[in-house]
Amino acid sequence: MSESTLFTRRSLITRTGQLSLSAGALALLAGNESLAGKQLSAAGGNDVAILNVALGLEHEAIAAYQIGAESGLLQKPVLDVAVLFQSQHKGHRDALVATIEKLGGKPVMAMTADEYTKSAKLKVSSIRSQGDVLMLAQRLELGAVNAYLGVIPAFGDRELAKVAGRLAADETMHYTALTQAMGAALPNAALSYGA
Amino acid sequence: MAPSQALCRFAGVALVCAGVIAGTAHAGGDAARGGALYSARCGGCHSIEDNGAGPRHLGLVGRRAGSQPEYDYSPALRASRIVWTRKTLDQWLADPNALVPANKMAVQLANDPKDRADLIEYLSVATKEMDR
Numbered sequence: 001m002s003e004s005t006l007f008t009r010r011s012l013i014t015r016t017g018q019l020s021l022s023a024g025a026l027a028l029l030a031g032n033e034s035l036a037g038k039q040l041s042a043a044g045g046n047d048v049a050i051l052n053v054a055l056g057l058e059h060e061a062i063a064a065y066q067i068g069a070e071s072g073l074l075q076k077p078v079l080d081v082a083v084l085f086q087s088q089h090k091g092h093r094d095a096l097v098a099t100i101e102k103l104g105g106k107p108v109m110a111m112t113a114d115e116y117t118k119s120a121k122l123k124v125s126s127i128r129s130q131g132d133v134l135m136l137a138q139r140l141e142l143g144a145v146n147a148y149l150g151v152i153p154a155f156g157d158r159e160l161a162k163v164a165g166r167l168a169a170d171e172t173m174h175y176t177a178l179t180q181a182m183g184a185a186l187p188n189a190a191l192s193y194g195a
Numbered sequence: 196m197a198p199s200q201a202l203c204r205f206a207g208v209a210l211v212c213a214g215v216i217a218g219t220a221h222a223g224g225d226a227a228r229g230g231a232l233y234s235a236r237c238g239g240c241h242s243i244e245d246n247g248a249g250p251r252h253l254g255l256v257g258r259r260a261g262s263q264p265e266y267d268y269s270p271a272l273r274a275s276r277i278v279w280t281r282k283t284l285d286q287w288l289a290d291p292n293a294l295v296p297a298n299k300m301a302v303q304l305a306n307d308p309k310d311r312a313d314l315i316e317y318l319s320v321a322t323k324e325m326d327r
Contacts, residue, residue: 147248195310
């Protein structure tokens with residue numbers, strides 16, 4: 001890969017940090033009129049269950065970025081990027097909550113900050129550096145990319161499938177920016193996400 | 196560090212994988228590659244030790260599906276009477292909704308039989324409670 005196609009860490013982080021949160025992201029689902037007023041049919045009930053799993057991922061991502069931001073390990077401009085990405089996850093969360101409620105479901109609640117801190121999945125106790133924080137965020141973002149891509153075929157509602165694709169795109173942006181910030185290699189193969 | 200060891204570290208199962216690399220891997224799957232696949236494709240919702248968006252996998256093989264009391268499974272999975280074996284895990288990973296319609300794990304992330312074999316090999320080793 002040539003220098004012209006490979007952003008330097010600093011330029012990439014600066015460019016990413018200049019992105020603003022689209023108001024459209026907040027309206028991903030909440031403003032989707034085709035979903036409004038839908039009854040909780042059997043198929044819709046399963047969609048709600050799937051959306052609640054996604055909501056759990058968003059709660060966890062928000063908590064992980066919070067832990068990173070409060071760790072004192074992140075330096076500017078990485079800290080700014082982490083805050084931006086967290087705000088986008090909050091946008092996902094709000095949209096998912098609104099949709100679950102519109103479909104007649106009950107949104108899952110976030111765990112406590114202490115539960116996230118102690119979770120073996122996040123392994124917060126092993127974080128010692130900015131690189132460790134970035135690695136955790138990168139791992140979570142990759143998991144989210146694959147989860148959203150993997151769930152697309154299962155939605156009974158095509159609008160929800162489209163939204164899952166848009167959520168996956170946001171997470172892929174996060175994963176790519178974090179990977180570049182870490183100086184790690186991007187995937188070599190085509191079609192490297194999902195399966 | 197050998198590539199296979201690096202993969203195991205990435206999956207957070209260095210001790211388990213060390214045994215696999217030393218020659219305890221079973222035919223039909225590559226546990227080290229399965230560990231990397233697990234982290235990338237399953238790790239969003241699952242971990243070996245903790246319940247999260249998805250249930251933890253400790254003690255998975257041989258356990259009845261939907262039977263862990265601390266996790267809120269779908270009614271469909273609780274009622275399925277499935278026991279997790281290599282065969283049922285292969286069916287599940289290929290298409291969870293085909294095996295148990297209306298369950299919560301609706302993702303399709305292991306369409307390739309080789310990916311499933313590697314994931315199952317990893318799970319069969321990493322989820323053993325006696326190894327924790």
